[in-house]
Amino acid sequence: MKVLECSGEIFENIQKMAPVVHNISNYITATDCANMTLACGGSPTMADDPEEVEDIASACAGSVINMGNTAGHYQESMLRTGKINNKVGHPVLLDPVGAGAAKRRNAVLENLLQEIHFSAIRGNISEIKFVGDKSSGAKGVDAADEDLASEDTIEGIVKYAKALAARMETIIIISGPIDVVADAEKAYMIRNGHPMMSRVTGTGCMLSSALGVFLSANPDNMLEAAAVCVSAYGYAGELAYEKVQETKGGTGSLRMYLMDAMSNMDNKCFLHGAKIEEAV
Amino acid sequence: MKVLECSGEIFENIQKMAPVVHNISNYITATDCANMTLACGGSPTMADDPEEVEDIASACAGSVINMGNTAGHYQESMLRTGKINNKVGHPVLLDPVGAGAAKRRNAVLENLLQEIHFSAIRGNISEIKFVGDKSSGAKGVDAADEDLASEDTIEGIVKYAKALAARMETIIIISGPIDVVADAEKAYMIRNGHPMMSRVTGTGCMLSSALGVFLSANPDNMLEAAAVCVSAYGYAGELAYEKVQETKGGTGSLRMYLMDAMSNMDNKCFLHGAKIEEAV
Amino acid sequence: MKVLECSGEIFENIQKMAPVVHNISNYITATDCANMTLACGGSPTMADDPEEVEDIASACAGSVINMGNTAGHYQESMLRTGKINNKVGHPVLLDPVGAGAAKRRNAVLENLLQEIHFSAIRGNISEIKFVGDKSSGAKGVDAADEDLASEDTIEGIVKYAKALAARMETIIIISGPIDVVADAEKAYMIRNGHPMMSRVTGTGCMLSSALGVFLSANPDNMLEAAAVCVSAYGYAGELAYEKVQETKGGTGSLRMYLMDAMSNMDNKCFLHGAKIEEAV
Numbered sequence: 001m002k003v004l005e006c007s008g009e010i011f012e013n014i015q016k017m018a019p020v021v022h023n024i025s026n027y028i029t030a031t032d033c034a035n036m037t038l039a040c041g042g043s044p045t046m047a048d049d050p051e052e053v054e055d056i057a058s059a060c061a062g063s064v065i066n067m068g069n070t071a072g073h074y075q076e077s078m079l080r081t082g083k084i085n086n087k088v089g090h091p092v093l094l095d096p097v098g099a100g101a102a103k104r105r106n107a108v109l110e111n112l113l114q115e116i117h118f119s120a121i122r123g124n125i126s127e128i129k130f131v132g133d134k135s136s137g138a139k140g141v142d143a144a145d146e147d148l149a150s151e152d153t154i155e156g157i158v159k160y161a162k163a164l165a166a167r168m169e170t171i172i173i174i175s176g177p178i179d180v181v182a183d184a185e186k187a188y189m190i191r192n193g194h195p196m197m198s199r200v201t202g203t204g205c206m207l208s209s210a211l212g213v214f215l216s217a218n219p220d221n222m223l224e225a226a227a228v229c230v231s232a233y234g235y236a237g238e239l240a241y242e243k244v245q246e247t248k249g250g251t252g253s254l255r256m257y258l259m260d261a262m263s264n265m266d267n268k269c270f271l272h273g274a275k276i277e278e279a280v
Numbered sequence: 281m282k283v284l285e286c287s288g289e290i291f292e293n294i295q296k297m298a299p300v301v302h303n304i305s306n307y308i309t310a311t312d313c314a315n316m317t318l319a320c321g322g323s324p325t326m327a328d329d330p331e332e333v334e335d336i337a338s339a340c341a342g343s344v345i346n347m348g349n350t351a352g353h354y355q356e357s358m359l360r361t362g363k364i365n366n367k368v369g370h371p372v373l374l375d376p377v378g379a380g381a382a383k384r385r386n387a388v389l390e391n392l393l394q395e396i397h398f399s400a401i402r403g404n405i406s407e408i409k410f411v412g413d414k415s416s417g418a419k420g421v422d423a424a425d426e427d428l429a430s431e432d433t434i435e436g437i438v439k440y441a442k443a444l445a446a447r448m449e450t451i452i453i454i455s456g457p458i459d460v461v462a463d464a465e466k467a468y469m470i471r472n473g474h475p476m477m478s479r480v481t482g483t484g485c486m487l488s489s490a491l492g493v494f495l496s497a498n499p500d501n502m503l504e505a506a507a508v509c510v511s512a513y514g515y516a517g518e519l520a521y522e523k524v525q526e527t528k529g530g531t532g533s534l535r536m537y538l539m540d541a542m543s544n545m546d547n548k549c550f551l552h553g554a555k556i557e558e559a560v
Numbered sequence: 561m562k563v564l565e566c567s568g569e570i571f572e573n574i575q576k577m578a579p580v581v582h583n584i585s586n587y588i589t590a591t592d593c594a595n596m597t598l599a600c601g602g603s604p605t606m607a608d609d610p611e612e613v614e615d616i617a618s619a620c621a622g623s624v625i626n627m628g629n630t631a632g633h634y635q636e637s638m639l640r641t642g643k644i645n646n647k648v649g650h651p652v653l654l655d656p657v658g659a660g661a662a663k664r665r666n667a668v669l670e671n672l673l674q675e676i677h678f679s680a681i682r683g684n685i686s687e688i689k690f691v692g693d694k695s696s697g698a699k700g701v702d703a704a705d706e707d708l709a710s711e712d713t714i715e716g717i718v719k720y721a722k723a724l725a726a727r728m729e730t731i732i733i734i735s736g737p738i739d740v741v742a743d744a745e746k747a748y749m750i751r752n753g754h755p756m757m758s759r760v761t762g763t764g765c766m767l768s769s770a771l772g773v774f775l776s777a778n779p780d781n782m783l784e785a786a787a788v789c790v791s792a793y794g795y796a797g798e799l800a801y802e803k804v805q806e807t808k809g810g811t812g813s814l815r816m817y818l819m820d821a822m823s824n825m826d827n828k829c830f831l832h833g834a835k836i837e838e839a840v
Contacts, residue, residue, distance in 0.1 A: 034761035038759050051631075071352075072353060103329040201318060236667070252315070259811055259812025381616060535819075
């Protein structure tokens, strides 16, 4: 499978480049996103002042636009960041946090999708369905239960992801019990991760920041880089859960051990834990 | 004592409902508040854009308004959040962070108290005294030493809390060496917690977010739900302190172990550690 | 050496005063900065509303102005905070985060330097060079590699720091593989710390907040207080790294153990680990 053949190169590219990645984030998860960027081998810059995002983003290897905070100047900062990345040809990922949860948020999303071409879009199934169809059953920032991927529904979700990726000329990454990473031609199903990760805030945001590092250092191989990242991150969650069990910890420990595991992740560890399947 | 008889139901209601709780927070403690909401069995949404708080809050089971950040759009977001909760009849708690510390902050507080009926108000004794009397001896966000509850002063504090609860038709929760939870009719004194908790930022804010979960899932039994929450949280602090001693840790560890202990808290653990007394 | 002779008094002054320190911070590192302030024996207030910073800052023992966030009202808050500290004669430290990275940020910096007399300025070598000469090779918030202190370049850096300190009538603190703390007359070179600290976000910001505590409690002996703080903080990083090795942790653990080590630091521990040399 291509993703397992080129994962070594994907990790190496990160190590060689140590990409500076720009994140427009939100204050709930920004610290964790910056630390996850570092844990993955990148260097974060989290500037969000609209008057400086163009200077900052154009000097970086790529950007992550996290829609968690839409107040004040954020919409303008997101727009400028997306456009400058499109102009200089760097990867730019969208995390449509809470898409569907409020009219204001949906209007911001609509605007971003019209003005910017995203290299990749990552969200839970409810968020991605809203990106595609302006409909979802979610409340707040969590996916609606009825939307979640299972062995029964995964085929439909893969098909949906590929079609949306084709229509939007992007990579679609859907987080859930089974993760899906798809472009128009190909999709990977990933069975890494642990349910306890959903009891820590920002595990989705952190994955988006991790993807920012993997995509920025691998612009010519983004689908596989995204699949490696999603699988490695999920496996890091499994390792973290094991440590929580060993130490009789809880959700606070899980958050720390997840960061630890990603900061120690390399290709050998990834290949040991990866559960990736190509959809046919 | 009523609180110990119904604590099982209080925990069960949280587990059944897994309430989505809306927090207007501040960027110093927001990550910890969101994680504490999750640790308690709720699901957080931290949206603060005034243009979306009404959509968000009305879809949630309750809201917590943390006055830590008064800049820019926050006052407007707090007002809208409080009003919509009053309109739909959901619990809304106020944490008057730093009340008394600055004229601007006091004006925001005054405005909130005039426009919104709060289901509960939680603060340290200096903050609560300012809510009640516009006077306190505090500097910054910590309580003034001369105000703190002790065995000598607790009777007066309980009386004060009950009178203020009666006047404002609310539940008053005063954090300190001895915590007080009171409505007009009844008051609980709680002797859980550990002094080291005051060396971690946001331990008050996190308790307010925890209360958001307990109140939102128990709207018909809010006084007892608040008492259970305050006692469980304090006991979690004791358990965290024990782990800090075992591991020769410090304040960083305490913060993590506090989250761990709340994420593992259930009625059995609570009953084991609760030190609650009804004031007569 | 003076710094080792008076370190006991420096720690004692903090313990006696438990200074309330005001921080204008940024939402990426604010939680860690507040917790570091507490870990060092101070009490943080992080208010940034321009309408209240004067009330807040004038009631504190000193302020730290962290330039990490320049958006919206922050510039105004920084200016007012600096001026009120100058007026009441309290220590005020500048952390010129990302100086040189964007035109907007540089303009904010220029304005701050014109309007405020800073008691101390702390940054990496690239940031400090920009403060001094409006030139540096940095990208984002990390120092450019060619600028970093080494045994070959340290002499020039010390000279630069002393000259800049003389010109700006301040204390210059340069973080790097070898830290430099200098005023016009004297400079200390400090060889504490561990390279892994640069893989945790906010280790620079946290040091600035720690310095806020040490300077606020020792206004008559700021150069030595700064040197003790920088060395103690670096040694805390070494102790944290050792614990990461023991527990097979990663960058998440390092962040927590750094906080732990600073919260347990005292003069005895400091004297055990300090690697300070006076430049001649």
